[in-house]
Amino acid sequence: MTATLERPESRIEAVHRRRREQTDRFPRTTAARWLVRLGFFVLFAVQPVLSAPALAGLNTPNQRLLDRIAAIDWNRADMTWLGDIFPPLSTLIAAGLAWGGRLALSLFGVAAAAIFLQMLLEIMVQRRFPAAIGGVLLVALSVNPLFAYTVTENLPAFLGLAFFALGISDVARFFSWGSTQSGFRAGLLLMLAVLCDPSALLYVAAAAATAPFIRLRRQGQPGARAANLLVIVYPTVAALAAIIALNLIFLGRPLAGQAEHLLDGAGDRVSALGQIFTSPDGWLMLASVGSAWLVALVVRRPQAIAISTLVFGAIVVAFVLGLLPTGSAGNTFILMTTMAAALIPASRSRGLNLILLFIAVLQIGIAWASAFSKPVILDWIHALNGALGLA
C-alpha cells in the first residue's frame, strides 16, 4: 500500500456507459420538444391576448376563481383557511398569477395546454398510432371552442383533466408494461389532478375501479394488481386523509372552508340530470362516450368500454355532487378524447385504421356541435366574436 492518493486526471464519462432501455421521447431532442410546445403556445395564445379586454366582464370559472382568491385572507394559515384554499394547487397557482388578472390565468392555461398536447402527441407516437389518426385526434381534441374555453377560462378544470389524462396513460404503462416509474408518476399525477380540481377525485375513483379491466404485465404474481391499485390511489388518499385528519384534530370536523359547501344543491342537480340527457347537449355528451365504445370495439379491447363508462359515470357523479366548477363545459368530450389517445392501442389492420380515422374525424363534428349546444360556450363565443370584430 504505497501508492499516493491522487485524483485521476479524467473522470469517467457517463456517456461511455451502456445505454439503457427507455421510452423514446418525441420529438427526440429536448430543443425540438420545446419548439413543439412553443408552437402550440403561440397558436393558442393569440386568442386570449387579442380578446382579453373584451372578455373582462364575462363571468367565467377563472373570473370566479380570482374573486375567491381576492376574498381569501393570505395572512393566516389555519385549518379553516386550508379549507378556503381547497383545491390548493390551482388556487395557489391562480393566487400567484392574480396580479396579471384573467389574461395571466389564460396564458398559464395555454402554456399548460402546450406542454400537455406535446406529451399527448408523444404518447400517441409511443403507442405507434398512424400519423393520420394521431393528427386528426389532436385536431379533434384541441381545435374547437370546448378546448379553447376550458384552457383559457377554466384553469382548475383544465389542469385537473390534463393531470388525469397523463396519469391514466401512466396507469396503462404501469399495468400493461410493468413500468414502475410510470406507476409512481401516475399516482402523483392523479393526486395533482385532485389538488387542482375536486371533480378529479371522482375520476381517480373511476381509474381505480378500472384496474381490474387493464391487462396486467405481472399476471400470476400474487398481490400485483392490488399493489398496483394501492400505488395509483395512495398519494391522493394520503393527501386528502392528511387534510381530513388535521381538520378533525383542530376543528373537530372533516371538511373546512368552502370544501364544506361542496354538496350544497346536490338535489337540484340530480333533477337537472334528466333535462340534460334529453337535450341535444346531453346526446352529444353521450356521443363522445359512444365514440369511445366504438373505438374499444374496433381495437378489440372490450374492457375499454368499462373504463370509459366508469369515467363518464364519474363525471356525472361529480356534477351531482357539485364538484365540477360552475360554468364548466366540455369535460366529457376532452376526457373521452384524451383517454382514447392515451389508452387505446393502434390497430395493425389498414381497414380498422380507416374506421378509427373516421371516428377521429367524427370527434371533430361532435366537438363543434357540442360547443354550439352549450349556452356557456355560446356566450363566450359571442363575446369573443365581438372582441375580434367578427360579430
Added chain:
Amino acid sequence: MGVPSAQSAAFAELLLDSGLITEEQLAVAREAKARTGSHIDDVLVSMGLLSVDLLRHQVARAWRLPPLDVTQPHLEPDLIKRWSGQMMLAENWMPIRRAFDGVIVVATARVPDAARRAQIEGVLGEPAHYEAATSSDIRAFVLDVFHREIAHDAANTLHTRNPELSARTTFSRGQKVGLVVLGVALLTLLVFFPVQAIIGVITVISLVFFAGTLFKFFVAMLGAKFDVVERVSDADVAALTDTELPKYTVLVPVFREANIVAQLVANLGKLDYPVDKLEVLVLIEEEDHLTRDAFLGANPPPHMQIVTIPKGAPQTKPRACNVGLYFSTGEYLVIYDAEDTPEPDQLKKAVVAFRRGGEKTVCIQASLNYFNARENVLTRMFTLEYSYWFDYMLAGLDAADLPIPLGGTSNHFRTSALMELGGWDPYNVTEDADLGIRASALGYRVGVVNSTTMEEANTSIPNFIRQRSRWIKGYMQTTLVHARHPLQLIGEIGWRRFLSFALLIGGTPATFLGVLPLYAVTLFTVFIPAEVLGQFFPVWLLWLCLVNFIIGNSVMVYLSMMGPYKRGTFELILWAVLNPVYWILHSIASYKGLWQLITKPHYWEKTEHGLTTQSNHAAAEVTP
C-alpha cells in the same frame, strides 16, 4: 489442452506413482488447469485432491528440494523484514533464515527453475538455498513475521497517508471551532431572541427534511426507470470462459459469530466461479477461538482459508478487512458477511460490469435483500426500506452519476484501485459508505450490478437500534470527514455531487435527528393554545410544516412502497404505511449514534446475526 511442462509432467507422474491421485483425477485437474490457466498444484489443492502437507512433500520430491519444516521453520524476522511481505505473497516465495553456511534459505511455492532463481537472487542480492513450500505456508509465515506491521498498517495506512480522509480525528479543529461558535450563537439567540431562535431552528429542520425528501424522490424515480432492465444478462455471464476469468478474492470478516460461521461454507460454496481462481479469506480475530473452531469444524474446502487478524485497536471490521486486503492476491475483491447468500453468478456479473465500466470504475455494489422478510413486523419494514434503497435509490444515483455510499457487504472492488484509495478507514464505523464517497471524491466511479445477496434482516428492536446507531454514527463520521474543507470538495466534485453527498450522507442523520422533535412539536400543537403557538409559527413556517407533514411524510411512505416492485414481494407493500412508526426507531438510534460520536466515536456497535428462525437457503433459490 496444452502439453504439460517437464516439471508439471514429472510432478504428475510422482503423484500417480505415489498413489495419491488416480489417472482420472489427474485428467480432471489437467482439464481444470487448461480451462483456467492455474497452476496444477493450486488446482489439486483447491479441488480437494491433495492436502497442503502432502502437496508440500510431493513438490519437494518433484523439485528435488527439502520440504519446508513448518513445525520448526527457524524464521529470522530481522532478515525477512528486509523485504516487503506483500511482494512475498504476490511472488510466492520468502526468505526464512540464513543456513549454517551463511546462505539465505528461501521457501518457494513455485518450482525454482533457473529463471526463478535468477529473479529471486536478484531481489536478495545474493545466492540462496531453496526449500519447497506451499502458498498457504508463505501466507502463514508472512502473517507470523509481519503481524505487528500488518496490524499497524491496517489501522493507520489511510491516516498516515492523508489524515484528513480518516475518521481517526472525529472533529477537525475548524469543525470544533465552528460547532462551538454555532452552539454559543444559538444559545445567545435563545436567551435574547427565543421566539426568533426557535423559529429559525424549526425552519432549518423543516428545510433539511423537505430537501432530503425531494432529493430521494427524484433519485428513486430515476432508478425506477431501470428496474426492468437487466444490466448484465444471463447471456453475458454465459459468454464468459473460465480461462478469461480473473482471480477473485472473497473477504469474510467474522467476529464472535461461531453460531453462523459454518453457514458461510455452504453459502459461499455455491458461488459459480472456478475454485482455483477463487480465494476466500475468512478474517477471524486473534482471540476469537470459538469462531475459528466453529469454522474449522465445518470442514471448509481448501480454497477457504483463515487469516488471523492480529490484536490491535480499533477492533473494527474495516481493520480486519485491511488485513485481508494485505493478503489478497485476486485482481478483484468482494466483501461478504458470514450469513450472506450471494447469487451464484454474482462474481461473474461483477467481472462483466467492471469490464463495461472502464478503468475508473473501482467498485460495483450488488443489491442486498433479506431472506427472513416475513418473520415479523421489523423484518418487513427492514426489507421494504432496503429494497427501496438498493433496487431504486442506488440505481438512481448510478444513473445520475452521483456518489454512491456503499452498503454493508457485496461491494466488489478492483483490488489495485482499493489499495490506491488507501483501503477502508478502520476508524469509520460505516467504512463502506465512506469508501464509496471517497472514491467519488477522488474522481472514481462506483456502479451497481443486478445481482442480489440475501442477508438476515434484523429481528429484534434492541439489536436494530444498536445496528442503526452505528450506521447513523458512521454517516455522521463520513460527513465530518468529507466536509473538512467543503469549498475544496465542491471544487473537486462540483455542486451537483456535493449537494447529493450533503443530502444523502449529511441529511440522513439530520432527518432522523429531526423526527422525534418534529413529532413532539406536532403533538404539542394539539394541546398548546393557538395564540401561544402562533408566535412560533408564522404563516410561511406553518405552510412549510404543513407541506412537510402532508407531502413529505406521504412521499417517503410512498417511496418505500416502491421497494417490493423489482422482486414482486407485493405482500409487503401495505406495511409501508407503518413507516412513521419505524422512523421513531431510527430517531432513537440517531440520538444514540450522536452520543457515541461524542463519547466513543470509534466504538463498533456489534450487530448480532443468527437470531432469525428462518433459513436463507429456500429464499436464495427463488430470488430473481
